[in-house]
Amino acid sequence: MERELPVIKIAETEFLIDVENLQLVQRENRKNTISIEEMHDGGNGYNFRYCRNNKTVQGPGWQKPDLIKVYIPEFVEMDPEGMAAKYGLSLSELKGKSDFDIIVDQEALEKRLNGRLTTVDIAGHLFYVDIPMEMLRPHDDFLSKGIRFDDIEFYVDDNADEYIIPYHPGRHEFQDIDLDNIVEFPKDLILVAFPHERFLDPVAINRKAGYDLTAGLKYRPVQSHFKSRIVNVKETVFQRIMEDNRNRKEKREVKEAKSKQRRRGL
Numbered sequence: 001m002e003r004e005l006p007v008i009k010i011a012e013t014e015f016l017i018d019v020e021n022l023q024l025v026q027r028e029n030r031k032n033t034i035s036i037e038e039m040h041d042g043g044n045g046y047n048f049r050y051c052r053n054n055k056t057v058q059g060p061g062w063q064k065p066d067l068i069k070v071y072i073p074e075f076v077e078m079d080p081e082g083m084a085a086k087y088g089l090s091l092s093e094l095k096g097k098s099d100f101d102i103i104v105d106q107e108a109l110e111k112r113l114n115g116r117l118t119t120v121d122i123a124g125h126l127f128y129v130d131i132p133m134e135m136l137r138p139h140d141d142f143l144s145k146g147i148r149f150d151d152i153e154f155y156v157d158d159n160a161d162e163y164i165i166p167y168h169p170g171r172h173e174f175q176d177i178d179l180d181n182i183v184e185f186p187k188d189l190i191l192v193a194f195p196h197e198r199f200l201d202p203v204a205i206n207r208k209a210g211y212d213l214t215a216g217l218k219y220r221p222v223q224s225h226f227k228s229r230i231v232n233v234k235e236t237v238f239q240r241i242m243e244d245n246r247n248r249k250e251k252r253e254v255k256e257a258k259s260k261q262r263r264r265g266l
Contacts, residue, residue: 006079010070011052019075019082022103022219026055037219039072044098047071074099104217108224109203113213118201122147122192122228123169131197131204144172149197151176161199164231167192183246185238191231200226 005016007027015024015034026032038057039046051058052066076083076099084091087102094102112118118129119139126139127147136147147165152174155165166189168175175189185191198205202220206213233239 003082005082008072008078010050010055010072011068013052013055017075017079017082019079019086022075024072029055032056035219036075037216041218042071045071045073045077076102099218100214104214104221105223109214109217109222111224112201112203112222116224118224118226120194120200120226120228122167122172122194123190123230125169125172127172129197129201129204131201131208138172141172145174146172147174156196157193160193161196162193163196164191164193164236166190179241181245182238183242183249185233185242191233191236191238192228193231194226194228 005018005025007014008017008024009015010024014027016027018025018033021033022036024034032055034048034057036046039048048057048070050056050068050070051064052068053064058067072078076094076097080091080094083089083099083102084094089102120127120129120136122136125141127136128139130137134149136149138144138146147167152163152165156163166175166177166186167173168189170188175186177186177189194200199220201222202217203213203222206215
């Protein structure tokens with residue numbers, strides 16, 4: 001039997017406390033949510049500007065009378081049972097712990113703060129996430145160009161917050177392809193997917209931006225190691241691009257053939 005979620009009331013509107021997704025969900029309108037990412041983390045709870053009319057978070061600049069500031073407790077206080085179940089802890093183990101203590105992998109965070117670089121396995125080869133150098137730097141291959149974030153920015157899937165890139169497993173590097181003319185995917189390349197750098201190493205991203213090193217780690221959790229996935233070309237936009245290029249090529253060839261026939265008087 002599915003557990004009934006606890007409720008918090010905000011300006012006479014009831015919201016379900018959804019710890020699975022770290023958000024509040026309006027009871028009468030499940031499409032209306034307020035994510036932890038939209039809240040200001042006060043350290044021992046959260047606050048946000050709330051529009052009583054729209055029943056949602058509003059950003060800076062709103063001056064309407066129905067805009068109020070809301071304070072809510074941490075999720076571990078609002079729904080300890082749900083947090084314990086999600087993170088595999090007993091209720092007694094939650095005692096005295098904050099959301100940060102529970103949500104963030106403390107061991108991975110300590111290693112990262114002590115200088116250990118995050119690693120990514122790409123098709124069996126290890127890469128270091130090197131934010132200062134703005135690249136994925138291959139382990140034990142000094143001939144490889146690696147994977148520079150500037151070179152692959154076109155290949156980011158914003159909806160999934162990840163890159164899907166053509167990769168040469170023999171050279172351990174990104175290889176660009178001519179999207180305007182490609183009709184077949186190169187046999188020596190594969191497509192690999194891995195998270196955007198803000199998820200690969202949020203600590204280094206915070207340092208680079210001048211933020212507190214632990215800022216945002218509740219929804220961009222620090223992780224010591226990632227494994228990329230190999231993507232089937234047929235399941236991506238590359239397949240459509242190749243089909244479109246093939247169709248254009250065939251039409252062009254037919255047009256050129258007819259033009260030659262006319263010139264020959266056939």
